[in-house]
Amino acid sequence: MRKFTDAEAGLLEELILNRRDVRGNRFIAAPVEDDIISKLISVALNAPSVGFSQPWEFVIIKDATIKAKIKETFCEENEKAAGVFKDEKQQEYIRLKLEGIIEAPVNIAVFYKPAVGPVLGQTSMGEVGLYSVICAVQNMWLMARALNIGIGWVSILDPEKVKSILKAPPANKLVAYLCVGHVDQFSDKPELEILEWEKRKQKDAVLFFDSY
Template sequence: MNKFTSENIETLEQIILARRDVRGNRFINKSISKADLDKILFAGVNAPSVGFSQPWEFVIIKDLEIRNKVKDSFFEENEKAKTFFEGNRIDVYTQLKLEGIVESALNIAVFYKPSEHPVLGQTAMKETGVYSVVCAIQNMWLMARALNIGLGWVSILNPDTIKTILKVPKDRQLIGYLCLGHVDEFYENPELERLQWEKRKNITDVVIKETY
């Protein structure tokens, strides 16, 4: 395999820095081509996985009736979530658009499928199977951004409700519910950073040498 050039490295860095969690108020009415969707899924299935287990499954959802049921679950959980914040934060939280379930071109529910047999590298840390699926989602996110397609990860959902709506087998675990679509713009900075919900951490504050 050929070595990558400095230009390749710079492009990858630009994609990483330009990745955004896209909300419903940014999506536009434009479908995603099959070629682009295939590229995003290809990026997902080529993610690293513990023991080469590839424990992921992807449910592509375009049907609006199904998506509206998912959105109902979001609203129910979102009302509960508001109780965790107070003061200025509750005001900001209330104004945030935290999903794009029906505004996006399509949704992808990503599931972890546990293996029926012992998995190399997963015997001591069972959660590495789930981590593998998260790696797949990150790959999809970066590929979507490279294709100038927005992706938003909706986490304010009841997993059991989503599994019921999508008729998912009992042993599967919902890892990510993704909204994908073309957008009017990508913010220069992450939205929550722009709104000063949190400050960006300095790399020197999170890198520890040798031991704590």
């Protein structure tokens, strides 16, 4: 088994620290090459999964009509979400650009496909199957950043409507809807940190030893 150098470990850390959630105002019109999409799927397939279950399926979306339908459900859900916030926070929310469904040349819907029978390691905590799919998404995100490709995760969607639009099997569960494309730039910090929507949590606020 290969051992990695300190320099390589440092590069991985740099990729993690420079990963960004990309919005529609950052994507450019340049097409995303098929070999890049293939590489993103390849690293996703090599993510850890409970019981080696590999419970993921991916839908690559380039069709403008399909993307427009997905955008419709985003707009519906985004209007509902705005009502959750109050006063200045609501106005800030309304100004945010929270997706790039149309702007991104490629969208990828990531699904969790439940196993038919019992899965090793999933008998006590059923949700770890979903967590496995999230590991695959993180692999894609980091590889995309290494390739200087932007990914934005859109969560303000009705998952059942997305499933219907994409004709997904009834048992499948939408985990992530990703917008993928070349970008004009990556910001130095996450956009929501720059806008002070939330403050970054420091290590001593979240780290405990032996018990809370």
